[in-house]
Amino acid sequence: MQKSTISFLTDRLEFPPLDSANSEGLLAVGGDLCSERLLLAYQNGIFPWFNDDSLIMWWSPDPRMVLFPENIKISKSMRKVMRSGQFRITKNTCFAEVVQQCAAVSRREQDGTWITRDMASAYVELHRKGYAKSYEVWENDNLVGGLYGVDLGHIFCGESMFSLSSNASKYAFIQLAKELRKKNYALIDCQLYTEHLASLGAEEIPRQEFIKILKGHDKTGQNK
Structure with missing residues (x-):
């Protein structure tokens, strides 16, 4: 090496x-x-x-945290939330606000935010050019959760998510996975391991394998 x-x-x-x-x-x-x-x-x-x-x-x-969309895990309690009609989802209706909310949310073991003003502006520009996408979760017409990332056409590169209501960001992530599965996306790039992502079905794979899928050499995205 x-x-x-x-x-x-x-x-x-x-x-x-x-x-x-x-x-x-x-x-x-x-x-x-x-x-x-x-x-x-x-x-x-x-x-x-x-x-x-x-x-x-x-x-x-290396390794890389990813979710193969077909492997999304939806708990019984989360299925109940999804059936309840508590939330509704939209796409790309308020991208900049989603980024701002992701920057504002406090996270354990992290001082401040990595989503700087320049970083936020850069992704807003990517969104303007059609590459960065947001998913928004609404409750009683209030924005209560969401996520954003970069859409490469076969892989969605997740950047950040936020939740102002219990389960809101999880709802956005599950809806993202379900949509991408229908569109035959290879995977969602989650970048780094977290217990939260693992609980939703994400897993670590070798960087070399991730790059192989990213470059389209493995169209299915399956490593099993």
């Missing part, structure tokens, strides 16, 4: 080989958040993640 070295990006739209990432998945720092660079990153299994007071940091972790 190639020795890991963290690259400093320039104005050139390029990234180093993924196997140069360190053990935590950090691949490179620097560059910018223009739409062309962001799309190039996602198309190659890379995503930005950094704090407001640091350089832009680009990651490609």
